[in-house]
Amino acid sequence: MSNEAVLHAHSGAATHEGHGDHHEHHHHETFITKYVFSQDHKMIAKQFLITGMFWAVLGGLMSVFFRLQLGYPDSTFPWLESLLGKWAKGGHITPEAYYALVTTHGTVLVFFVLTAGLSGTFANFLIPLQIGARDMASPFLNMLSYWFFFAAGVVMLSSMFVETGPFSGGWTAYPPLSALGDASPGSKTGMDLWIVSMALFVVSSLLGGLNYIATILNMRTKGMSMTRLPLTIWALFFTAVLGVLSFPVLFSGFILLIFDRNFGTSFYLSDIFVNGVGALPNEGGSAILYQHLFWFLGHPEVYIILLPAMGMVSEILSVNSRKPIFGYMAMIGSLFAIAILAFLVWAHHMFVTGLNPFLGSIFVLLTLLIAVPSAIKVFNWLTTLWRGNIRFTPGMMFAIGFVSLFISGGLTGIWLGNSALDIHLHDTYFVIAHFHIVMGVASMFGMFAGIYHWFPKMYGKYLNNTLGYIHFWVTIAGAYMIFWPMHYEGLAGMPRRYYDYSIWESFKQFVELNRFISTVAMIVFAVQLLFLFNFFYSIFKGRKLTTLNPWGANTLEWTTPIRPGHGNWPGEIPEVHRWAYDYGKDGHDFIPQTTPVGADESHH
Amino acid sequence: MTMFLTIAVVVLIFLVIFQIAKASEYVSVLKGEDVSRRQNNKVNGFLMVAFLVLGMIGVWYCNKLYFPKTLLAVDSASVEGARVDSMLWITIAVTGSVFLATQAILFWFAYKYQEKENRKVFYFAHSNKLEALWTIVPAIVLTVLVIVGLRNWFLFTGEPPKDAMVVEITGKQFGWIFRYPGKDGAFGKKYYKNIDPATNTLGMLWDDQLGHDDVVTEQTVYLIKGKPVKLIIGSRDVIHDVGLSHFRLKMDAVPGIPTTMWFTPKYTTKEMKELTNNPNFVYEISCDQMCGNGHYSMKGIIEVVEQEEYDMWMAKQKPQYLVVFPDKDPSNAKAADTTKTTVKAVDAVATKTVAKL
Numbered sequence: 001m002s003n004e005a006v007l008h009a010h011s012g013a014a015t016h017e018g019h020g021d022h023h024e025h026h027h028h029e030t031f032i033t034k035y036v037f038s039q040d041h042k043m044i045a046k047q048f049l050i051t052g053m054f055w056a057v058l059g060g061l062m063s064v065f066f067r068l069q070l071g072y073p074d075s076t077f078p079w080l081e082s083l084l085g086k087w088a089k090g091g092h093i094t095p096e097a098y099y100a101l102v103t104t105h106g107t108v109l110v111f112f113v114l115t116a117g118l119s120g121t122f123a124n125f126l127i128p129l130q131i132g133a134r135d136m137a138s139p140f141l142n143m144l145s146y147w148f149f150f151a152a153g154v155v156m157l158s159s160m161f162v163e164t165g166p167f168s169g170g171w172t173a174y175p176p177l178s179a180l181g182d183a184s185p186g187s188k189t190g191m192d193l194w195i196v197s198m199a200l201f202v203v204s205s206l207l208g209g210l211n212y213i214a215t216i217l218n219m220r221t222k223g224m225s226m227t228r229l230p231l232t233i234w235a236l237f238f239t240a241v242l243g244v245l246s247f248p249v250l251f252s253g254f255i256l257l258i259f260d261r262n263f264g265t266s267f268y269l270s271d272i273f274v275n276g277v278g279a280l281p282n283e284g285g286s287a288i289l290y291q292h293l294f295w296f297l298g299h300p301e302v303y304i305i306l307l308p309a310m311g312m313v314s315e316i317l318s319v320n321s322r323k324p325i326f327g328y329m330a331m332i333g334s335l336f337a338i339a340i341l342a343f344l345v346w347a348h349h350m351f352v353t354g355l356n357p358f359l360g361s362i363f364v365l366l367t368l369l370i371a372v373p374s375a376i377k378v379f380n381w382l383t384t385l386w387r388g389n390i391r392f393t394p395g396m397m398f399a400i401g402f403v404s405l406f407i408s409g410g411l412t413g414i415w416l417g418n419s420a421l422d423i424h425l426h427d428t429y430f431v432i433a434h435f436h437i438v439m440g441v442a443s444m445f446g447m448f449a450g451i452y453h454w455f456p457k458m459y460g461k462y463l464n465n466t467l468g469y470i471h472f473w474v475t476i477a478g479a480y481m482i483f484w485p486m487h488y489e490g491l492a493g494m495p496r497r498y499y500d501y502s503i504w505e506s507f508k509q510f511v512e513l514n515r516f517i518s519t520v521a522m523i524v525f526a527v528q529l530l531f532l533f534n535f536f537y538s539i540f541k542g543r544k545l546t547t548l549n550p551w552g553a554n555t556l557e558w559t560t561p562i563r564p565g566h567g568n569w570p571g572e573i574p575e576v577h578r579w580a581y582d583y584g585k586d587g588h589d590f591i592p593q594t595t596p597v598g599a600d601e602s603h604h
Numbered sequence: 605m606t607m608f609l610t611i612a613v614v615v616l617i618f619l620v621i622f623q624i625a626k627a628s629e630y631v632s633v634l635k636g637e638d639v640s641r642r643q644n645n646k647v648n649g650f651l652m653v654a655f656l657v658l659g660m661i662g663v664w665y666c667n668k669l670y671f672p673k674t675l676l677a678v679d680s681a682s683v684e685g686a687r688v689d690s691m692l693w694i695t696i697a698v699t700g701s702v703f704l705a706t707q708a709i710l711f712w713f714a715y716k717y718q719e720k721e722n723r724k725v726f727y728f729a730h731s732n733k734l735e736a737l738w739t740i741v742p743a744i745v746l747t748v749l750v751i752v753g754l755r756n757w758f759l760f761t762g763e764p765p766k767d768a769m770v771v772e773i774t775g776k777q778f779g780w781i782f783r784y785p786g787k788d789g790a791f792g793k794k795y796y797k798n799i800d801p802a803t804n805t806l807g808m809l810w811d812d813q814l815g816h817d818d819v820v821t822e823q824t825v826y827l828i829k830g831k832p833v834k835l836i837i838g839s840r841d842v843i844h845d846v847g848l849s850h851f852r853l854k855m856d857a858v859p860g861i862p863t864t865m866w867f868t869p870k871y872t873t874k875e876m877k878e879l880t881n882n883p884n885f886v887y888e889i890s891c892d893q894m895c896g897n898g899h900y901s902m903k904g905i906i907e908v909v910e911q912e913e914y915d916m917w918m919a920k921q922k923p924q925y926l927v928v929f930p931d932k933d934p935s936n937a938k939a940a941d942t943t944k945t946t947v948k949a950v951d952a953v954a955t956k957t958v959a960k961l
Contacts, residue, residue, distance in 0.1 A: 272840070326729065330735045
């Protein structure tokens with residue numbers, strides 16, 4: 001089918017109730033179909049975003065709790081006991097609760113916030129709008145994707161209220177610890193719920209991912225060739241491909257774990273004697289098998305988190321520098337290279353598991369190879385700023401912050417990817433610093449950049465700028481103050497996931513530093529609440545948008561009405577004549593993608 | 605009470621910030637979008653450079669405060685670990701200079717190219733030369749780092765020298781068990797179903813002659829200065845990790861799959877006390893793999909001593925076989941009559957063990 005035929009068939013289907021200006025009025029939308037079981041990609045995007053925010057607050061609050069323990073191990077907080085009950089007896093978080101908090105913080109932030117909240121939100125929102133489609137390939141599956149995510153959240157939340165507590169063996173859930181309820185109370189009912197929740201989440205991301213791929217490949221508007229796509233779409237495309245190919249492997253790992261837990265199999269279990277229980281019958285399994293299955297998703301997962309942020313940052317940097325993105329094809333090429341390499345480096349998380357050293361050396365090589373496309377991206381971003389005319393919108397600030405954090409966190413990856421250094425630094429605070437900066441905070445910055453930049457398109461209002469600037473400066477300064485000193489703790493060999501360091505002669509010298517980090521973490525958390533306040537306040541009371549294209553951007557989403565209805569464009573879908581980055585060309589500030597190429601225009 | 609007070613103060617601060625933000629928005633609307641955008645640009649452009657300068661001062665100050673507390677401030681306690689340290693320094697030099705350069709460029713560009721009226725942007729979409737440059741240079745630098753790294757990696761994970769002593773280390777929730785092969789230099793067989801927390805923590809098979817001189821200890825392990833040691837690492841329950849931060853090495857302890865690691869201690873514990881100026885210094889084995897609620901307390905101690913001291917210590921150790929079967933112990937043969945009750949108890953244990961076999 002030609003692109004045109006697809007378009008017409010689709011636009012007919014999506015708007016059969018009424019073509020043209022009155023299209024919105026003819027939908028007999030109830031509250032339920034509009035806000036709850038909506039099939040409009042824009043509404044689903046907002047659902048993903050706000051659910052993600054809920055989880056971000058909860059996951060962030062958990063980190064505040066366990067930072068309280070790390071920063072003030074000798075103090076008691078009676079209010080903690082009134083909040084957490086037996087998990088904070090005497091105002092002191094128990095080890096069980098500490099490990100449950102650390103585990104849930106990790107799971108929730110990685111999957112619910114930075115996967116669903118970030119790529120779920122912006123893939124849904126931007127793909128149809130930027131490629132010129134009325135909606136996703138399957139709006140119904142898209143809706144299911146959100147509701148599976150919602151269900152995953154409900155199950156995860158419920159695991160916090162079971163008697164034996166939520167799962168507490170670390171977000172990677174390595175067996176045998178995660179397989180044996182007798183080895184850790186968190187591995188009882190809490191772990192069952194954790195797996196169920198994650199299984200639902202895998203279903204959600206597969207439904208979403210397949211939809212994103214189908215939509216990008218098949219539903220681009222007339223003239224929107226693949227090489228005219230904004231980099232956001234390319235990034236979201238590779239993200240979806242990564243997810244679709246790697247989540248099923250994680251799922252298979254979980255299935256085997258369920259069998260080991262409940263049906264007496266020995267995929268991961270061998271030669272185990274549990275204190276107080278005795279020798280288990282399981283023999284011949286391999287605990288390392290799980291780690292291979294887990295990290296085969298686990299490593300692509302960090303790029304699932306990072307690529308959408310990279311895509312949005314590329315777009316926002318270009319728009320606000322009033323200059324084309326430098327090296328568009330190289331940017332696509334490096335995204336592609338990262339996507340391929342993402343599948344070939346998983347065992348660098350397993351250098352110290354007793355992995356065959358030769359195999360390990362291959363993974364060293366492939367891992368450090370990722371630094372090349374990453375370097376290309378960084379230098380291209382820097383060149384994009386060079387001789388631009390930069391507008392510091394809050395979105396732009398966060399995009400610049402992303403580049404700074406990506407450099408800082410990416411460089412320490414060169415340390416850890418080299419197995420001979422990893423053998424020293426593995427599972428220390430150095431690792432915590434590395435991945436929080438490069439994956440956690442950097443992606444968060446990409447997400448904030450995206451929210452500030454596209455909020456006007458989402459709600460037809462502006463966010464408050466001053467609050468945005470405060471949010472940015474406190475967050476970037478705070479992020480560095482929290483995570484930079486952790487490199488030093490790591491270089492002292494300080495292991496991660498410790499409840500208390502006071503009994504260790506080798507690691508107890510950082511009491512003051514830990515208190516400092518905890519204090520900054522609380523301030524940064526409070527400022528995120530300020531952002532949330534700004535977000536929800538501005539939805540209702542924000543300054544109204546009066547122009548279609550507030551940032552002077554080229555991409556298609558800014559050609560829709562200020563508050564687009566279901567179907568996005570009231571009339572025909574616009575046709576595309578050029579790439580998305582004609583900024584500052586031939587003396588024009590910007591030339592939207594819908595403008596036909598003039599006869600006297602220079603070639604780039 | 606203090607909690608409510610804190611909340612009240614935080615809410616108050618929020619309200620003040622919000623009111624200021626709201627007011628500044630009204631002002632910017634009154635002034636016109638362009639004027640307020642230019643003002644915002646100026647302020648934030650300045651802050652970009654300020655952040656760069658303050659950030660670099662922060663990096664320097666952080667280093668001043670905390671570098672002395674890292675392991676890099678003291679020599680590595682193992683011969684092999686010195687290679688880790690020198691590799692760390694090379695990597696710090698490479699990544700550190702890239703860090704300084706790129707961060708400086710980023711924030712400087714942000715300041716320098718902030719919006720100005722009449723500035724014409726440079727329409728610069730791509731340049732093959734530049735892109736080739738920053739593909740090839742990082743690739744070459746990384747190749748060097750990979751070569752250095754892999755040479756060390758194969759040394760660390762390769763075979764230990766022939767004269768290396770061998771010690772077995774087994775993790776359990778939440779502690780470490782050590783086993784020395786004894787005079788015959790070989791370990792007796794073990795099978796996990798024979799484990800008895802009271803008398804046979806490793807599940808040794810007592811009918812294997814090789815195991816009769818094996819010495820089993822908990823908590824503390826003795827190693828010899830200057831003598832390479834090969835650790836055979838195992839776990840009894842979940843995955844643990846033998847973390848030897850002073851020796852710059854670590855390796856997982858996986859149930860069912862033995863792993864190994866070797867190194868050569870360079871300083872005795874006593875010498876390290878002087879080197880670190882810390883009279884309480886001990887070599888600690890930290891568990892570096894999440895292993896349950898007691899993970900943070902799973903500590904072992906390594907005592908590195910001179911050969912003579914080790915020999916003296918070892919001479920005092922009794923093989924586990926003789927601990928479990930004191931009647932087999934030649935030194936106990938005469939005293940046996942006077943301690944009939946204990947013998948009975950041990951007999952009971954012995955029959956139990958035999959029954960299991």
